[in-house]
Amino acid sequence: MTAEPLAFGPDFRWGVSTSAYQIEGAVTEGGRGPSTWDTFCAEPGRVLDGDTGAVACDHYYRYAEDVALMRDLGVDVYRFSFSWPRIQPSGAGPANAAGLDFYDRLIDSLLAAGIQPAPTLFHWDTPQALEDAGGWTSRDITSRFADYATILAGRFADRVPMWMTINEPVVLTLLGYAVGGHAPGRSLGFEALPVAHHQLLAHGRAVQALRAGGASNIGIASNHAPTWPASDSPEDVEAAGLYDNLVNWLFADPVLLGEYPSGMGEAMPGPVAEDLSVISTPLDWFGLNHYAPVLVGAPTGDPDTAATDGIPLPPGLPFEPRPLEGYPKTDFGWPVVPDAFAEILRTFKTRYGDRLPPIYITENGCAINDGVDDQRRIDYLDGYLRALKQVIADDIDVRGYFQWSLLDNFEWSAGYSQRFGLVHVDYKTQQRTPKASYHWYRDLITQSRK
Ligand code: PNW
Numbered sequence: 001m002t003a004e005p006l007a008f009g010p011d012f013r014w015g016v017s018t019s020a021y022q023i024e025g026a027v028t029e030g031g032r033g034p035s036t037w038d039t040f041c042a043e044p045g046r047v048l049d050g051d052t053g054a055v056a057c058d059h060y061y062r063y064a065e066d067v068a069l070m071r072d073l074g075v076d077v078y079r080f081s082f083s084w085p086r087i088q089p090s091g092a093g094p095a096n097a098a099g100l101d102f103y104d105r106l107i108d109s110l111l112a113a114g115i116q117p118a119p120t121l122f123h124w125d126t127p128q129a130l131e132d133a134g135g136w137t138s139r140d141i142t143s144r145f146a147d148y149a150t151i152l153a154g155r156f157a158d159r160v161p162m163w164m165t166i167n168e169p170v171v172l173t174l175l176g177y178a179v180g181g182h183a184p185g186r187s188l189g190f191e192a193l194p195v196a197h198h199q200l201l202a203h204g205r206a207v208q209a210l211r212a213g214g215a216s217n218i219g220i221a222s223n224h225a226p227t228w229p230a231s232d233s234p235e236d237v238e239a240a241g242l243y244d245n246l247v248n249w250l251f252a253d254p255v256l257l258g259e260y261p262s263g264m265g266e267a268m269p270g271p272v273a274e275d276l277s278v279i280s281t282p283l284d285w286f287g288l289n290h291y292a293p294v295l296v297g298a299p300t301g302d303p304d305t306a307a308t309d310g311i312p313l314p315p316g317l318p319f320e321p322r323p324l325e326g327y328p329k330t331d332f333g334w335p336v337v338p339d340a341f342a343e344i345l346r347t348f349k350t351r352y353g354d355r356l357p358p359i360y361i362t363e364n365g366c367a368i369n370d371g372v373d374d375q376r377r378i379d380y381l382d383g384y385l386r387a388l389k390q391v392i393a394d395d396i397d398v399r400g401y402f403q404w405s406l407l408d409n410f411e412w413s414a415g416y417s418q419r420f421g422l423v424h425v426d427y428k429t430q431q432r433t434p435k436a437s438y439h440w441y442r443d444l445i446t447q448s449r450k
Contacts, residue, residue: 006385008392008448013400014441015077016070016422017363019123019167021053022409024083026060030098033089035125036135036176040183051415057407058430063106065432069423070406071113073438074445078115079221079362079402080106081123081167084148091127091144095151107159118162118402120221121149121206124172124183131184136177136195139270142202149206153213163215164287164362165206168223169199170251179313181413189314190267197268197275200254204278220255221287221362224248226343230297230322239319240296247294249351254279256286256352285399287362288348293340295324330380332367332411332418338383345391345398358397361388365404367411367418377422377437385444403441407432 021037041052059066070078084091086099103119110117122145130141149165175182177192186192207218227247229240249261258280259265265272297305299320306313306320313320327335341364348356364384368377381403392398408421416427422438425431 005447006382006389006444008389010449012448013076014445015075015079015118015400015402016073016406017079017402017404018406018409019081019120020083021123021125023057023059023407025053025055025058027054029060030086030102031089031096032083032099033085034128035085036128036131036183037125039128040185043185046185047413048415048417051410053410056410057425060102062430064109066406067109067113067115069432069434070115073442076116077118077162077400077402078110079118079120081120082152083125084122085125085127087151088127088148091130092147100155103156107156111159116161117159118164119160120164120167121152122165123167124176126184135184136172136198139198142198142205145202146205146209149209150213153210153215157214160215161217163210163218164221165203165218166199167221168289169196170223170247172199174247187314193267194269196250197270200251200279201275203255204281207281207283208278217284219283219285219287219360221289222251223289224252224344225290226293226340226347228293228295230295235298239298243296243319255283256280256355283357285358285360286356287360289363290341290344290361291364292334293324293337295322296320297322330366331369332414334366336366336380336383338387341384342387342391345396349396358399360399361401363402363404365420367420369419372424372433372435374435374437377435378440381437381441
């Protein structure tokens with residue numbers, strides 16, 4: 001059986017994604033201040049094998065080699081993130097010149113290689129000093145974030161053609177503050193809801209600050225996936241619906257509709273109605289990160305039925321994630337379900353209609369730990385891109401796809417055990433070796449431009 005060749009039109013934008021803490025290293029250099037992830041990694045038992053991002057891929061020093069890898073790959077766009085504690089070591093006050101200089105060098109070398117820089121302002125590395133003052137539980141951080149956005153626009157708006165504010169506010173809320181599996185490691189349960197509101201408000205304020213500073217073409221990078229009920233029982237359907245509101249619509253509705261899903265606004269702090277008008281400041285595009293669907297049922301009280309990736313969930317939750325069987329799995333244990341990718345895109349179209357701006361896929365990829373012979377990554381990408389192509393043919397306006405990730409890198413609480421890269425990294429020598437999937441992706445990009 002030979003499938004039709006996979007190609008997209010010549011205008012479709014191809015990219016790769018990374019984030020600062022996951023690749024840069026050099027955490028005490030160039031005047032960088034500590035972030036919550038430096039602190040979290042130093043706490044015993046938080047990250048697998050005690051790994052940290054102290055060196056990571058040494059990208060701070062090897063960025064030129066990484067830009068050359070992207071040039072040879074042929075991507076149009078590179079999505080990376082600014083490290084807030086490199087730009088403002090304590091999260092407030094004047095910019096750190098050496099931090100800005102690093103991103104100048106990176107951005108200029110990307111432009112020289114014909115690659116558009118597409119930075120994210122915040123990918124989870126909160127300056128520790130801000131965390132000490134309450135972090136994302138405190139409304140004050142939204143003012144700090146707006147100041148930070150102003151600094152970035154002032155320095156880079158002349159050269160950066162595409163911007164995004166915050167990466168996956170849902171993951172910082174749930175893993176960072178509700179269950180504590182990510183930095184800052186807090187276990188607030190439902191008390192973490194203000195963290196969602198403050199990130200959304202920070203997003204809206206940053207959009208306004210970026211535009212005021214001359215930046216344009218602004219979006220967000222939000223993680224979304226279908227939530228499937230574990231059975232047809234009314235209890236499971238209700239539990240899955242709740243979970244769906246919490247992980248998907250709590251984050252997308254305020255941005256795209258200017259409202260919270262019903263009942264959820266009341267749980268939020270501050271002048272919520274006023275805030276929603278800032279949060280829904282129109283975007284030029286919506287960035288969607290997608291990995292895998294989630295199966296959810298009503299709580300059984302049996303700790304063995306819940307799939308929590310080893311993170312203990314607070315007791316008394318009204319839902320319970322369950323293992324999704326019957327699909328191949330990546331080495332991280334995430335199910336491979338290309339149809340779910342199509343489903344979430346169609347759901348966005350149905351839910352938001354004309355209020356949905358053009359979409360970019362700002363992350364998609366898989367952990368496959370097979371070294372450079374990563375045929376299983378090629379199979380994953382092929383399946384997900386075929387699903388995407390079908391959705392585009394059905395008239396959903398998706399303008400680009402940014403694969404996660406260019407390099408194997410620091411996979412948060414899983415340390416270096418999970419490899420998402422198109423390029424293999426030997427963490428002892430820092431040697432980069434393109435994998436089979438890198439060559440496959442390059443050929444796909446070439447084909448699509450014909
Ligand atoms: C994203 N989940 O994180 C992040 O944006 C990346 O930094 C990360 O490396 C990548 O996906 C792979 O994990 C996620 O639990 C973390 O569903 C957790 C989930 C999804 C995405």
